[in-house]
Amino acid sequence: xxxxxxxxxxxxxxxxxxxxxxxxxxxxxxxxxxxxxxxxxxxxxxxxxxxxxxxxxxxxxxxxxxxxxxxxxxxxxxxxxxxxxxxxxxxxxxxxxxxxxxxxxxxxxxxxxxxxxxxxxxxxxxxxxxxxxxxxxxxxxxxxxxxxxxxxxxxxxxxxxxxxxxxxxxxxxxxxxxxxxxxxxxxxxxxxxxxxxxxxxxxxxxxxxxxxxxxxxxxxxxxxxxxxxxxxxxxxxxxxxxxxxxxxxxxxxxxxxxxxxxxxxxxxxxxxxxxxxxxxxxxxxxxxxxxxxxxxxxxxxxxxxxxxxxxxxxxxxxxxxxxxxxxxxxxxxxxxxxxxxxxxxxxxxxxxxxxxxxxxxxxxxxxxxxxxxxxxxxxxxxxxxxxxxxxxxxxxxxxxxxxxxxxxxxxxxxxxxxxxxxxxxxxxxxxxxxxxxxxxxxxxxxxxxxxxxxxxxxxxxxxxxxxxxxxxxxxxxxxxxxxxxxxxxxxxxxxxxxxxxxxxxxxxxxxxxxxxxxxxxxxxxxxxxxxxxxxxxxxxxxxxxxxxxxxxxxxxxxxxxxxxxxxxxxxxxxxxxxxxxxxxxxxxxxxxxxxxxxxxxxxxxxxxxxxxxxxxxxxxxxxxxxxxxxxxxxxxxxxxxxxxxxxxxxxxxxxxxxxxxxxx
Amino acid sequence: xxxxxxxxxxxxxxxxxxxxxxxxxxxxxxxxxxxxxxxxxxxxxxxxxxxxxxxxxxxxxxxxxxxxxxxxxxxxxxxxxxxxxxxxxxxxxxxxxxxxxxxxxxxxxxxxxxxxxxxxxxxxxxxxxxxxxxxxxxxxxxxxxxxxxxxxxxxxxxxxxxxxxxxxxxxxxxxxxxxxxxxxxxxxxxxxxxxxxxxxxxxxxxxxxxxxxxxxxxxxxxxxxxxxxxxxxxxxxxxxxxxxxxxxxxxxxxxxxxxxxxxxxxxxxxxxxxxxxxxxxxxxxxxxxxxxxxxxxxxxxxxxxxxxxxxxxxxxxx
Numbered sequence: 004x005x006x007x008x009x010x011x012x013x014x015x016x017x018x019x020x021x022x023x024x025x026x027x028x029x030x031x032x033x034x035x036x037x038x039x040x041x042x043x044x045x046x047x048x049x050x051x052x053x054x055x056x057x058x059x060x061x062x063x064x065x066x067x068x069x070x071x072x073x074x075x076x077x078x079x080x081x082x083x084x085x086x087x088x089x090x091x092x093x094x095x096x097x098x099x100x101x102x103x104x105x106x107x108x109x110x111x112x113x114x115x116x117x118x119x120x121x122x123x124x125x126x127x128x129x130x131x132x133x134x135x136x137x138x139x140x141x142x143x144x145x146x147x148x149x150x151x152x153x154x155x156x157x158x159x160x161x162x163x164x165x166x167x168x169x170x171x172x173x174x175x176x177x178x179x180x181x182x183x184x185x186x187x188x189x190x191x192x193x194x195x196x197x198x199x200x201x202x203x204x205x206x207x208x209x210x211x212x213x214x215x216x217x218x219x220x221x222x223x224x225x226x227x228x229x230x231x232x233x234x235x236x237x238x239x240x241x242x243x244x245x246x247x248x249x250x251x252x253x254x255x256x257x258x259x260x261x262x263x264x265x266x267x268x269x270x271x272x273x274x275x276x277x278x279x280x281x282x283x284x285x286x287x288x289x290x291x292x293x294x295x296x297x298x299x300x301x302x303x304x305x306x307x308x309x310x311x312x313x314x315x316x317x318x319x320x321x322x323x324x325x326x327x328x329x330x331x332x333x334x335x336x337x338x339x340x341x342x343x344x345x346x347x348x349x350x351x352x353x354x355x356x357x358x359x360x361x362x363x364x365x366x367x368x369x370x371x372x373x374x375x376x377x378x379x380x381x382x383x384x385x386x387x388x389x390x391x392x393x394x395x396x397x398x399x400x401x402x403x404x405x406x407x408x409x410x411x412x413x414x415x416x417x418x419x420x421x422x423x424x425x426x427x428x429x430x431x432x433x434x435x436x437x438x439x440x441x442x443x444x445x446x447x448x449x450x451x452x453x454x455x456x457x458x459x460x461x462x463x464x465x466x467x468x469x470x471x472x473x474x475x476x477x478x479x480x481x482x483x484x485x486x487x488x489x490x491x492x493x494x495x496x497x498x499x500x501x502x503x504x505x506x507x508x509x510x511x512x513x514x515x516x517x518x519x520x521x522x523x524x525x526x527x528x529x530x531x532x533x534x535x536x537x538x539x540x541x542x543x544x545x546x547x548x549x550x551x552x553x554x555x556x557x558x559x560x561x562x563x564x565x566x567x568x569x570x571x572x573x574x575x576x577x578x579x580x581x582x583x584x585x586x587x588x589x590x591x592x593x594x595x596x597x598x599x600x601x602x603x604x605x606x607x608x609x610x611x612x613x614x615x616x617x618x619x620x621x622x623x624x625x626x627x628x629x630x631x632x633x634x635x636x637x638x639x640x641x642x643x644x645x646x647x648x649x650x651x652x653x654x655x656x657x658x659x660x661x662x663x664x665x666x667x
Numbered sequence: 668x669x670x671x672x673x674x675x676x677x678x679x680x681x682x683x684x685x686x687x688x689x690x691x692x693x694x695x696x697x698x699x700x701x702x703x704x705x706x707x708x709x710x711x712x713x714x715x716x717x718x719x720x721x722x723x724x725x726x727x728x729x730x731x732x733x734x735x736x737x738x739x740x741x742x743x744x745x746x747x748x749x750x751x752x753x754x755x756x757x758x759x760x761x762x763x764x765x766x767x768x769x770x771x772x773x774x775x776x777x778x779x780x781x782x783x784x785x786x787x788x789x790x791x792x793x794x795x796x797x798x799x800x801x802x803x804x805x806x807x808x809x810x811x812x813x814x815x816x817x818x819x820x821x822x823x824x825x826x827x828x829x830x831x832x833x834x835x836x837x838x839x840x841x842x843x844x845x846x847x848x849x850x851x852x853x854x855x856x857x858x859x860x861x862x863x864x865x866x867x868x869x870x871x872x873x874x875x876x877x878x879x880x881x882x883x884x885x886x887x888x889x890x891x892x893x894x895x896x897x898x899x900x901x902x903x904x905x906x907x908x909x910x911x912x913x914x915x916x917x918x919x920x921x922x923x924x925x926x927x928x929x930x931x932x933x934x935x936x937x938x939x940x941x942x943x944x945x946x947x948x949x950x951x952x953x954x955x956x957x958x959x960x961x962x963x964x965x966x967x968x969x970x971x972x973x974x975x976x977x978x979x980x981x982x983x984x985x
Contacts, residue, residue: 416963551778617779
């Protein structure tokens with residue numbers, strides 16, 4: 004009976020089912036058939052059957068894990084979306100959104116590569132938002148607001164919700180299996196599918212619906228955890244309609260305004276389930292799986308040149324760590340630091356001097372066994388970070404009495420002094436030549452020679468994961484709250500018992516700690532240190548990452564670091580090689596400009612373009628790309644002053660509510 | 668001792684140029700609390716404008732310099748031209764990159780300023796190329812011997828121009844209606860607006876004057892040092908900003924004092940001997956360390972006077 008209910012959806016569920024199955028199936032099909040999903044699977048399977056393809060067991064396992072996680076997550080996501088959707092928004096609207104935010108990026112990334120594709124999307128998306136606003140205005144349409152749907156669900160509705168999740172996942176995987184079967188049969192007939200893989204086709208077609216059912220149950224549980232449950236107070240659940248209404252009323256009143264405003268997207272049902280926090284968890288799983296298994300799937304996705312791309316992403320990684328560290332000083336504690344590069348240099352030189360023959364030469368000692376030295380990298384990362392942190396505290400100490408921009412200039416001064424010291428004390432640091440021949444790290448006998456960047460990729464992933472974890476924990480700790488209190492108002496914080504001296508020094512020390520980690524990694528990856536890599540310009544770039552991302556916001560800072568890195572070091576550096584290709588539109592642009600300015604190359608105006616991008620981003624998003632929730636609240640405090648927490652005259656979800664609370 | 672006095676003369680002259688640039692930083696900071704990173708690059712554009720105006724008069728490094736009234740005329744026109752171009756540039760930058768961010772979080776205009784600085788640097792690069800641009804030496808170099816030290820005519824010219832402009836600025840800020848409005852806006856923007864001051868106009872005027880001074884500094888820098896390059900604004904801007912902070916940011920006299928002080932420290936630091944030759948000193952001599960020495964002095968001064976030399980120690984408003 005229950006099963007029958009599950010598989011034959013109710014009338015009102017059908018529209019939602021169609022909406023999401025089509026919405027998800029199209030991108031998944033594009034990934035599977037147009038891009039590389041099918042190719043990855045077939046290559047892996049051919050390897051398993053010993054018919055060529057991939058033969059390395061380790062790679063096979065990674066590919067299998069990635070694929071299982073990918074498809075399982077998407078199937079469960081389908082169930083969650085069906086369950087979480089309130090059904091107020093129309094199909095076309097959702098499909099257009101998916102088209103612009105998933106399909107367009109997918110096609111751009113396939114054809115132009117990851118970074119250029121995403122950069123183009125960054126241009127397309129604002130245009131789309133603008134156009135959508137205009138169209139809504141023209142046809143006089145206001146999208147329904149999430150607050151109308153804050154529902155307290157009774158037990159029956161919860162069962163219904165779960166069934167919807169199951170049917171969502173189930174029917175989605177059935178549809179996927181059918182489409183896949185048809186496509187594979189076409190491939191088989193046209194001869195591009197080896198006969199031995201037919202057994203896989205059969206297994207898959209049978210397996211997918213079963214997996215869909217169980218993943219749907221899982222998705223149902225996830226969706227249920229985000230509903231507001233009716234408290235039955237020991238009654239056997241038979242709350243009459245009137246009583247149910249009262250329960251709902253009471254519970255909604257308890258939701259404070261702030262919570263409603265911020266958590267409307269947490270709750271199920273929801274108008275924008277794709278943007279709800281539940282769906283964001285699924286996206287996060289997909290992202291983590293993608294990043295984690297990237298080195299093995301990259302050759303399938305983008306073809307040759309994996310090593311070069313991985314090396315580039317490794318570099319982007321230490322910028323992320325630097326931005327996270329600077330975010331502690333600037334974002335959390337509000338201390339403007341214009342000389343952050345100093346600590347980066349200290350971290351880099353710490354491992355540079357220790358990891359090469361420099362130290363033993365200076366001290367006239369016998370050189371340390373290179374194998375031992377390589378293994379010593381691991382403790383030395385921590386040592387380098389601690390040395391940087393120590394200097395952070397030492398250099399922070401004189402600035403304690405300074406305010407605002409006096410602080411900025413003193414940190415700027417340290418940022419200038421430290422590289423000069425490294426440059427001129429050449430008997431210890433080898434001066435302008437820098438330090439060369441730093442040993443690469445070793446890990447249980449695995450060679451980390453610079454030929455393959457894969458170990459460094461995983462090293463930087465681990466370091467980033469560690470940094471994010473520590474940052475999140477610090478932000479929510481007592482110390483983190485003290486930092487934020489200082490940022491908001493030093494005097495108020497001091498009067499509330501925050502020790503300004505230790506709190507500020509902790510901020511400088513912790514911030515420097517992360518740059519020490521990044522510095523040690525930088526040296527290890529390059530195999531040396533050059534004093535040229537630490538200038539005021541670099542400090543400015545780090546600061547730009549933090550501010551563009553959104554100061555104080557951890558996801559914002561990560562995005563900011565990646566965006567600034569890919570614009571500055573990757574995209575703009577590539578313009579000239581792109582313009583060298585006559586088929587590229589940039590070719591004509593360059594020639595046109597070269598008529599006016601002889602000898603023009605894009606390299607000459609790299610900073611100009613970057614500067615324009617900085618100014619434009621700041622003018623249109625002065626709070627950064629992803630502002631932290633807390634700062635957004637502060638900055639819009641004035642506009643929302645009228646509404647006090649919990650002081651609502653109108654119940655959330657009631658008709659008059661919208662005029663009282665603005666929901667973004 | 669002779670060497671010391673000689674370096675002092677060089678230091679004061681360089682310092683006067685720093686002071687002129689520092690005035691722009693300090694005025695802008697005083698009025699909208701923004702570190703205008705683009706200011707140094709406006710100065711760089713100023714030097715380029717001078718080279719171009721000279722070229723328009725047919726004066727290059729190889730041509731013979733005009734003499735007498737022609738020389739004075741050319742110098743005056745160049746000075747006014749550089750001031751005008753830079754001043755307009757300053758106002759345009761304020762309008763495009765800073766005014767939309769007037770009420771944004773504090774760091775947003777800072778990043779915008781950095782962006783403008785990068786843009787101006789590349790504009791300079793496109794305009795005059797990536798190599799040093801030589802600056803025509805049109806003022807005849809006459810050496811005056813005062814005791815053992817030598818002062819050139821250019822030194823004197825630089826000092827006179829700088830002094831006249833600084834005195835003029837001081838007069839403008841303290842004695843005129845516009846100056847009073849500027850001080851009012853610096854003190855409290857809302858209250859000034861309530862009293863009928865057109866805040867946007869006053870801020871634009873501040874940028875106009877500050878950037879104009881940078882243009883003037885461009886001319887005398889070129890006369891003194893004889894060459895310029897597109898990244899000049901970066902280093903000099905850094906020193907000038909340091910000078911502004913050293914004197915107490917927002918304080919005009921402080922900026923002048925800070926500029927001269929930095930020039931003098933820079934010149935004197937070249938006297939420190941090279942320790943690699945034995946004896947006391949720093950490796951590679953003081954010249955290599957001058958930037959570090961400037962910042963160490965700055966930090967020491969700020970540790971003991973957290974608001975700079977002449978800055979008012981304002982109690983924090985609660």
